[in-house]
Amino acid sequence: xxxxxxxxxxxxxxxxxxxxxxxxxxxxxxxxxxxxxxxxxxxxxxxxxxxxxxxxxxxxxxxxxxxxxxxxxxxxxxxxxxxxxxxxxxxxxxxxxxxxxxxxxxxxxxxxxxxxxxxxxxxxxx
Numbered sequence: 001x002x003x004x005x006x007x008x009x010x011x012x013x014x015x016x017x018x019x020x021x022x023x024x025x026x027x028x029x030x031x032x033x034x035x036x037x038x039x040x041x042x043x044x045x046x047x048x049x050x051x052x053x054x055x056x057x058x059x060x061x062x063x064x065x066x067x068x069x070x071x072x073x074x075x076x077x078x079x080x081x082x083x084x085x086x087x088x089x090x091x092x093x094x095x096x097x098x099x100x101x102x103x104x105x106x107x108x109x110x111x112x113x114x115x116x117x118x119x120x121x122x123x124x125x126x
Contacts, residue, residue, distance in 0.1 A: 009085055009093040027066035034058040040079075048086040049095070055079055 001020070004013055023030055035058040042052040061074040085095035 007094055009087065009095045012093075012095050012097075026064075028062060028064045030062045032058065032060045045083075050084045050092070052082050052084065053079065054082055 001017060004016060008016060020030075034056055036056070038055040040053040040055055042050055044050050056078050057076060059074070059076055060078060061072075063069075063072045081098040082094055083096040083098075084092040086092055
C-alpha cells in the first residue's frame with residue numbers, strides 16, 4: 001500500500017485504501033499489473049488539473065471468493081480516464097480514476113452492472 005502513496009494524492013489514497021479494505025472484507029481479490037500505457041488524449045482542466053484518456057495493456061484480475069464467484073473476471077486490455085492534480089510541490093499525482101465506464105468512489109461502484117461477463121458489457125476502445 002505504501003507504493004500507492006507515490007502515485008495517488010492523499011485524498012484519493014484514503015479512498016483507495018477504503019476500497020481495498022472493503023473488497024478484502026467481501027472476499028474479493030483485485031490484482032492489477034500495468035505493462036504499457038498509451039495516452040490517447042488529454043485536456044488541461046485548469047492550472048492544476050489534467051484529465052487523460054489511457055489505453056492500458058497488462059493484467060487485471062478480480063476474483064470473488066464469495067457467492068459472486070461467477071462474477072470474477074480477467075482482462076489484458078482496458079481503457080481508463082485518469083485525473084491528475086498538481087501538488088504544492090509541483091508534482092502531479094492521481095486524484096481520481098474513471099475505470100473505463102466503471103466509476104468508483106470511496107469503495108462504491110457507481111455502475112449499475114454487477115460484472116462484465118453476465119451483462120455482455122465490454123470496455124469501449126477508440
